[in-house]
Amino acid sequence: MNLLNSKAQTVDVSKLKPASRTDTSFVVGIGDTQSYLPITIFKGKEKGPVFTIVAGIHGYEYPPIVAVQELINEIDVQTLKGTLIVLPMANVGAFYGRTPFLNPLDGKNLNNAFPGSANGTVTEQIAHLISTVIIPQSDVFLDIHAGDANEDLLPFVCYYNNTSTPKQTALARTLSLASGFEYVVAYPYTLTETEPAKYAFKQATQKGITALSFEAGKLGNVQIDQVRAIKVGVYSLLSHLKMQPLKNISKVKTISLNSQAYIKVPQSGLFYSKLKAGDKVKKGEKLGYISNEFGTKLEDVVSTADGIILYKVGTPPVNKGETLFCIGY
Structure with missing residues (x-):
């Protein structure tokens, strides 16, 4: 693992070598609360979009984490067009602490912390790094969640209906419809430019990035069918963005919930x-x-x-x- 110097925690994906994989981490927190944010970047052999995937904003939501663990061992940079940025476990402290919702290092909810703070607690620093280093380099931002320890959940894909960025919102809906999830949920968007977004993919939406989220899995357990649904969804988006070919995936009839x-x-x-x-x-x-x-x-x-x-x-x-x-x- 390559822990980047805390004074220069950034990465420019445009400068990475084609057909390469980079595994690195950002240091977050200080003293007894120090942790890290792991990142894997796949730079394709050919040019294309920058697609970011985040799993483990909540460390107790296991299907997204397990699905992304499998994905990062399946992606082939030789056939990839564009760049794939993967945060396989955004909340390491909550994952290893087996803690629903909150990071045990500071007692804060990463899914409520965006845009974060460079000088804040460990959770706020993670949100800040995602907000300032990862999101601005993304063309498409996917935040993957599940039902946490106490949540029974119906699998669905969702996006924000941000009318101020119609092109990005239209693409978010198109990608949602192409994801393979039966239920497509559109959330209202009323956020001003200065209000804190709180959620990762809402932060991306606020900054004019095409963003969406998968919700698959429930009650703090690993359901194999939901792991597969997440992977099918990711591969479907990669195919729609012409970043990788898609094979043997059947289309489903979608139901929109607005x-x-x-x-x-x-x-x-x-x-x-x-x-x-x-x-x-x-x-x-x-x-x-x-x-x-x-x-x-x-x-x-x-x-x-x-x-x-x-x-x-x-x-x-x-x-x-x-x-x-x-x-x-």
């Missing part, structure tokens, strides 16, 4: 529900209920929209204010 209803936890307690991600629900339908530690029922949870459950809390403990359900429609 609106979302978020149901928050009304009060802390134990959550009970027979529903799962992918189930269809009706407005006013009872989705489950919350009890206290003595088993006394506190409150029913009711759907606020007709639609399909994109993700939900899939384990008993819930805290007031958390997202309990996301319903797409």
Whole structure:
């Protein structure tokens, strides 16, 4: 492993040799919180787009990490057109600490830290490096997630409907439709130029980069079919961008979901529900209920929209204010 000097942590992909693979890392944090951000860069034999893939923003979301581990051993620079930047494990501290959502080195959520800070905590430094070194060099930015330890999730691909950059948004939708995922989710985009983006692919969107995200896998486990779905999605995007040929991948009929209803936890307690991600629900339908530690029922949870459950809390403990359900429609 080549740990770059902390005073010169940058890489110019345009200066890398064609038909090469570079494995390196950026140092992040200081003292007891020091960690690193691993990066693999594939420079194709021929010129083409710069496509960035990020996995492991959340270290407990294993299917994206496992899928990308397989991908980096399959990419052939001899047939690759363009450059592929891969961050195979963006949150090393959370991965090895087996920590849902938060980096145990500073207790912060990388998926809530963008654009980050050069002089901040380890999580903020990771976000800063991705924001200032990786995203600006990207033509297309893909952020891959899964359901974390407590999240039951329906596999889908998503992008932000940023009307201020119609060309990039149109390509994000086109790539989403070509990804092989059945469900294509468009999120509203209302961010101003000065507001913190918080999320990695929203940071890329804010900076005018074509960006999208895969969501595949759930409940902090490795599902082999979801690992494969992620890999199929990546290879489908590479094919659409004419970076590598695609073989033996069948097309799927897509379902577009352009609106979302978020149901928050009304009060802390134990959550009970027979529903799962992918189930269809009706407005006013009872989705489950919350009890206290003595088993006394506190409150029913009711759907606020007709639609399909994109993700939900899939384990008993819930805290007031958390997202309990996301319903797409």
